[in-house]
Amino acid sequence: MPKTLNRSLAVETTVLPNGLKIITESMPGARSLSLGLWLRSGSRRETAAENGISHFIEHMLFKGTERRSTQEIARELDTIGGYSDAFTGKEIVSFNAKALDEHAAHAFEILSDMMLRPLFREDDLEKEKGVVLEEIKMDLDSAESQTHELFCKKFWKEDALGWPILGTPKTVKSFHPKMLREYWGRHYAPGNMLITAAGKVKHATFVKMVDAVMGGMKPGKALPGLPEVNVFPQIAMKTKASIEQAQVCIAAPSYPMGHAKRFGCYLLNTILGGGMSSRLFQNIRERHGLVYNISSELSLYRDTGAMAIYAGTSPGTLRRVVMGVMEELRGMKNGPVSAEELRRSKDNLKASVVLGLESASSRMSNLARQDIFFGRFWDLDETIAAIEAVQAADIQEIANTFLKPENIALTVVGPAGTEKFTRRDLAC
Numbered sequence: 001m002p003k004t005l006n007r008s009l010a011v012e013t014t015v016l017p018n019g020l021k022i023i024t025e026s027m028p029g030a031r032s033l034s035l036g037l038w039l040r041s042g043s044r045r046e047t048a049a050e051n052g053i054s055h056f057i058e059h060m061l062f063k064g065t066e067r068r069s070t071q072e073i074a075r076e077l078d079t080i081g082g083y084s085d086a087f088t089g090k091e092i093v094s095f096n097a098k099a100l101d102e103h104a105a106h107a108f109e110i111l112s113d114m115m116l117r118p119l120f121r122e123d124d125l126e127k128e129k130g131v132v133l134e135e136i137k138m139d140l141d142s143a144e145s146q147t148h149e150l151f152c153k154k155f156w157k158e159d160a161l162g163w164p165i166l167g168t169p170k171t172v173k174s175f176h177p178k179m180l181r182e183y184w185g186r187h188y189a190p191g192n193m194l195i196t197a198a199g200k201v202k203h204a205t206f207v208k209m210v211d212a213v214m215g216g217m218k219p220g221k222a223l224p225g226l227p228e229v230n231v232f233p234q235i236a237m238k239t240k241a242s243i244e245q246a247q248v249c250i251a252a253p254s255y256p257m258g259h260a261k262r263f264g265c266y267l268l269n270t271i272l273g274g275g276m277s278s279r280l281f282q283n284i285r286e287r288h289g290l291v292y293n294i295s296s297e298l299s300l301y302r303d304t305g306a307m308a309i310y311a312g313t314s315p316g317t318l319r320r321v322v323m324g325v326m327e328e329l330r331g332m333k334n335g336p337v338s339a340e341e342l343r344r345s346k347d348n349l350k351a352s353v354v355l356g357l358e359s360a361s362s363r364m365s366n367l368a369r370q371d372i373f374f375g376r377f378w379d380l381d382e383t384i385a386a387i388e389a390v391q392a393a394d395i396q397e398i399a400n401t402f403l404k405p406e407n408i409a410l411t412v413v414g415p416a417g418t419e420k421f422t423r424r425d426l427a428c
Contacts, residue, residue: 010025010026010027011023011024011025011367011377011379012024012025012026012203014203014207016190016207016210016211016214016215017215018190018191018214018215018216018217018218018219019190019191019219020190020191020193020194020195020210020214020215020217021193021194021195021371022194022195022196022197022206022207022210023194023195023196023197023367023368023371023377024196024197024198024201024203024206024207024367025197025198025201025363025364025367026198026199026200026201026202026203027198027199027200027360027363030101030199030200030360031100031101031199031200032098032099032100032101032199032200032360033098033099033100033101033104033107033197033198033199033200033201033360034096034097034098034197034198034199034359034360034361034363034364035096035097035098035104035107035108035111035195035196035197035364036094036095036096036097036195036196036197036364036365036368037094037095037096037111037112037115037193037194037195038092038093038094038095038193038194038195038196038368038372039092039093039094039187039188039192039193039194040091040092040192040193040194040372041054041091041092041093041187041192041223042054042088042089042090042091042092042093042165043055043088043089043090043160043163043165044090044091044159044160044161044226044301045160045187045223046160046163047160048163048171049171049174050171050179050183051160051163051164051167051168051171052132052164052165052166052167052168052171052172052175053167053171053175053179053180053183054088054093054165054183054187055088055132055165055166055167056128056132056167056172056175056180057118057180057183057184058086058087058088058093058095059128059131059132060118060120060124060125060128060180061086061095061114061115061118062086062114063118063119063121063124063128064118064119064121064124065113065114065116065117065118065119066117066119067113067117068110068113070124073110073114076106076110077097077107077110080099080100080103080106080107081099081100081103082097082098082099082103082106082107082110083097083098083099084096084097084098084107084110084111085097088165089165090160090161090165090301091301091302091372091373092368092369092372094365094368095111095114095115096111096361096364096365097110097111098199098360098361101199101200101201104197104200104201104206105209108209108210108213109213112213112214115188116188116213116214116217118184120177120180120181120184121177122176122177125175125176125177125180129172129173129175132166132167132172133169133172133173135166136164136166136167136168136169136172139164139166143240143243143245143247143312143413143414144247144310144312146238146240146247146413147247147248147249147310147411147412147413148249148308148310149164150236150238150249150411150413151236151249151251151308151409151411152164154232154234154236154409154411155231155232155233155234155251155306155409156229156231156232156304157232158229158230158232159227159229159230161229161301161304185220186220186221186223187223189217189218189219189220189221190214190217190218190219190220191219191220191222192220192223194368194371194372195210195214196364196365196367196368196371197364198360198361198363198364198367199360199363199364226302226303228303229303229304231253231304231306233251233252233253233406233407233408233409234409234410235409235410235411235421235422235423235426236409236410236411236412237411237412237413237414237418237420237421238412238413238414239413239414239415239416239418240413240414240415241415241416243413243414243415244314244415245312245313245314245315245414246312246313246314246315246318246412246413246414246415246418247310247311247312247412247413247414248310248311248312248313248318248321248322248410248411248412249308249309249310249409249410249411249412250308250309250322250325250408250409250410250411251306251307251308251309251408251409251411252306252307252402252403252404252407252408252409253304253305253306253307253402253407254298254299254300254305254306254307254402255300255305255398256300256301256302256303256304256305257300257301257302257305257373257374258302258373258374259305261394261398262300263386263387263389263390264390264394264395264397264398265298265300265305265307265398266298266349266387267342267345267346267349267387267390267395268307268332268395268398268399269296269297269298269307270345270348270349271332271337271341271342271345271395272296272307272309272328272329272332273294273295273296273297273309274295274296274345274348274349275348277344278295278296279328279331279332280294280295280296280309280311280324280325280328281294281295283324283327283328284311284321284324284325284328288320288324290313290317290320290321290324291311291312291313291321292312293311293312294309294310294311294321295309295310295311296308296309296310297310302373307402309325311325315414315415315417315418315419318412318414318418318419319419319421319425322410322421322425322426323425326425326426326427326428329399329403329408329428330428332395332396332399332403333396333399333400333403333428335396336392336393336395336396337392337395337396338392339392342390342391342392342395346387346388346390349387350384350387353380353383353384353387354380354384357380403428404428405423405426405427405428406423408426408428410425410426
């Protein structure tokens with residue numbers, strides 16, 4: 001079995017003959033182990049008829065296996081004091097657990113059993129449809145969630161990135177055991193899976209444990225390449241009668257996850273709307289009192305990305321908020337950030353990175369994301385050096401590349417009578 005040792009020394013990688021990759025990071029002094037079983041694909045791989053199936057299968061894997069009932073899965077995890085969780089993203093799916101090192105083998109056996117031997121029984125499926133449909137209703141009741149979903153639907157209108165991870169009531173109701181098993185068979189294969197662990201772990205011992213359980217799996221067929229994705233910045237307005245505020249999303253394209261200039265994007269996002277000292281928070285909230293909260297975030301994927309600004313305000317002040325955001329976008333383009341602001345944003349971003357890697361769980365997740373999106377491990381010193389290398393001119397260049405009026409998407413979900421906008425209102 002090929003094995004590589006990262007220069008970080010604590011990070012080791014082995015690939016089993018069937019293509020399953022295993023990455024571990026030893027943390028001296030740890031008494032627990034966090035482990036994750038990952039898919040290198042998420043809801044973006046679905047067809048229109050399958051929309052929501054990745055998330056639905058995530059739910060169904062907790063509904064019993066050939067060896068364990070639903071209750072036994074929960075009881076065994078509780079017995080060993082373990083914590084388990086799962087989530088579905090646009091490009092990844094994760095099943096993870098944390099337990100004392102002495103129970104790590106048991107925790108892994110439970111998770112692997114769930115992934116390898118699901119039952120997909122008809123009665124379980126029908127009951128879980130009700131659970132997921134309630135989850136969808138919860139999102140539909142949230143104006144913030146609806147604003148985000150409407151933005152994605154319009155911005156990536158030709159790609160599954162624009163579809164809701166949960167699916168729609170129509171697609172969820174259409175799922176049946178054969179459909180789930182076929183999708184599971186294509187995606188839950190060694191070549192599309194990754195095992196990571198961090199904490200008190202010996203790589204050779206962990207690999208032997210995984211190999212004994214999953215080494216006999218057939219490699220499976222490689223998934224086809226993703227289609228080229230385009231973005232469509234649009235103005236979208238939706239009326240929701242039951243709310244008092246207008247929820248607004250103002251967004252623009254960004255570099256993708258693996259781009260060399262991504263650290264400049266992170267710093268631009270931090271300066272613009274990354275915290276209480278950000279330009280948007282200080283201007284729109286503190287100076288003018290127009291919102292309770294306003295922030296920006298990056299959504300970066302393998303081959304595309306977006307920076308989105310979210311806020312909620314009264315319909316009567318919505319135009320002032322939008323105009324205030326446009327003013328701040330112009331400011332990012334028209335002049336370099338000051339040395340003091342750049343220093344503050346770098347320190348903020350570095351602290352976020354460092355503090356985010358203090359737990360075994362976060363390190364375990366970091367191992368997976370680095371391999372899935374970059375194909376290699378970035379150690380902390382390398383990441384900090386990349387942040388420090390960004391100059392004020394780099395941030396201004398990124399702003400001028402993406403923050404153009406024709407690139408701006410505006411999404412508003414508000415009560416009846418909420419003001420309408422045109423492309424001329426988005427001059428920045």
